[in-house]
Amino acid sequence: MSFVTRGFRRKDREAPAERVPPGQYATPDFPVLSAGPTPRITTDTWEFTLLDASGERHAWDWDAFMALASDTVTVDIHCVTKWSKLDTTWTGVPIDTLLEGVSQTGSQALLSSYGGYTTNLPLQDVTGGKAWLAHEYEGEPLAAEHGGPVRLLVPHLYFWKSAKWVNGMVLSDVERLGFWESYGYHSYGDPWREQRYAGD
Amino acid sequence: MAGAALRRRLTWSIADVVGVVVENPTVRSIVLEVPAWPGHLPGQHLDLRLTAEDGYQAQRSYSIATPANGESVTITVEMVDDGEVSPYLTEELRTGDRIEVRGPIGGYFVWDTSSTRPLFLVGGGSGVVPLMSMVRAWSEVGSAVPVRYLASARTFDRLIYFQELEVLAAADRELRLTHTLTRSHPDDWTGPTRRIDSEMLSGSGFDPSDSPEIFVCGPTGFVESVAQTLVTDGHRPEDIKTERFGPSGG
């Protein structure tokens, strides 16, 4: 092992081992990680576009989106940079709700965001109550630095999949790698199997 | 530029902490002895790596504050609230400790002591650290170039190197200093008390026709505002070198 620096430790928080995936540590903070500048999107211009596997387009503006029923959930989140934050509370519209009335759902989803970020997931990982379009964090409107007005929330996978500033989803039967997936991260990203990098 | 110095391998080595200097209530300079240090140029930085017992590592870059001096290398660290590394360096680290470093790093943001062009240094907060290595090198080699130094800090307590600079400026007319305090100032403060603007840059700097070399360092917002203003005021972009420091998480 490399040289140890006397007296240095990270500031983490005690957490039950069964809630912290391998290689992670629990943090009281909510670090902000971004691949680019924070987009400043107001709710009067915000739009979410769904392109289903047949190419049919469905779209929601802010009012239409907020008219859908939201869940409030408390979940643990795990960032591939090794911090985990337990018991975070989010309010959002389940992806299942957006897919009601969509016949051609395909098997793969590519999420896109204002600013150009993308991430990909199998369809079954954003359905069945596993994913939301979140617009509130801890009871407050989601701040821009944390992905507001709306971000994807998929807590069972590494948090880079919970794309900030989402504005669209394309469904197909072809897996297309998103931003971090094409730059070296794992295409699936299960924290419990420590699938951090491509090839893991 | 010293081609040979840029060709060596960059590896981690274990440095001894031989001194700690309190610069102000939130800033410490750490004096290191780095075995086989190859020397460095004014403006370069080193990387520092901390390893906890459980193997967790954190790495940060710090500008070197002093001119080359054998194995002696001094960095200046500002404490960042809620930071992970700076509280350790400014509150825990002590003389006798050992720490991993690698360097020197940087071939862009460096000042050549043999330059004959006027030198304009503009720093915000801890952005003055690499600029101070340039001033100290300028003084040490007895350079004849005129130097204008402009530094911005929120309060007097947050200024770094103030006394030393005053002494250097008193001894050499070619060094002109301007310090501006942007949030609050002591009653007897006679310097400016606002953010750096076009008027301050032209008043305390050089005219574009003097063709100065300009180094701007500090938080990203500061650097971009100053660099943009300098260009708008007629300085050539290629005469302006910039180094942005992280705003938080230090």
Next chain:
Amino acid sequence: MADQTHLDGNALGGLLYQLFERDMTDQRGRCRECGTVKVLGEIHVFRDAPGDVMRCPACNAVLMVIVQMRTGYRVSFESLSWLEVQGVEGSAVT
């Protein structure tokens, strides 16, 4: 926590030195999207991320992304159309 902002290529000095075995911060690169040419010390770098994202300071296009993986680094070239490595002797021409 402060709003995310960028640094510049100076912050990648050590990493780039490791990868290229020389300092790269004073080497020029060109953005394919807008044609801007800058030394790497002046390009915008987003380090608070699962990797280092290097962006064009003029148009924000992603130039390069460096990710540290398990056994080494992956360097992805996106909109960097060229990168100079000056001061290196050329190969012998036959």
